[in-house]
Amino acid sequence: MTEQQTKAYRKNIHLTFPPEISGKPIVSDLVRRYDLTVNILKAQITPRKEGYLTLEISGGEDNCLKGIAYLREQDVTVTDVSQRISRDEDSCMHCGMCTAICPTSALAMDIEARVVVFDKDRCTACGLCTRVCPVGAMNVEVENGGL
Ligand code: SF4
Ligand code: SF4
Structure with missing residues (x-):
């Protein structure tokens, strides 16, 4: 195992799901495939079936980055929560x-x-x-x- 794989990582991310994938178990894949711990902080589905999720993910750094890349491959828009707030x-x-x-x-x-x-x-x-x-x-x- 490389040093990057073992390094602990935690991030708050915001996900936007287009209607065509909002019913897929993509978040549970983060747990199953990448061994991540996922904490759902906020969830919302619009009348047009778009989904919004704010998650805290944690796990090995390498797996977290792979999990985020997987979300993007599934057409989920992933943004860092810190980019959504300002003072x-x-x-x-x-x-x-x-x-x-x-x-x-x-x-x-x-x-x-x-x-x-x-x-x-x-x-x-x-x-x-x-x-x-x-x-x-x-x-x-x-x-x-x-x-
Ligand atoms: S800084 Fe504001 S938006 Fe962020 S967690 Fe605290 S109360 Fe919530
Ligand atoms: S003005 Fe007061 S309440 Fe508003 S961000 Fe600054 S410390 Fe917080």
């Missing part, structure tokens, strides 16, 4: 309100520096912070106008 650094006042609601501690107060640190890699794009931020500094890309 307007000019607007943020570091008030800390979002830190109380963030379920993953992606937003956390650095007590010494007195700033709210945003760790995108921990973010699951749940959107809760967008609802409490008094200045609208947090932006999450949404589908169908809903979170």
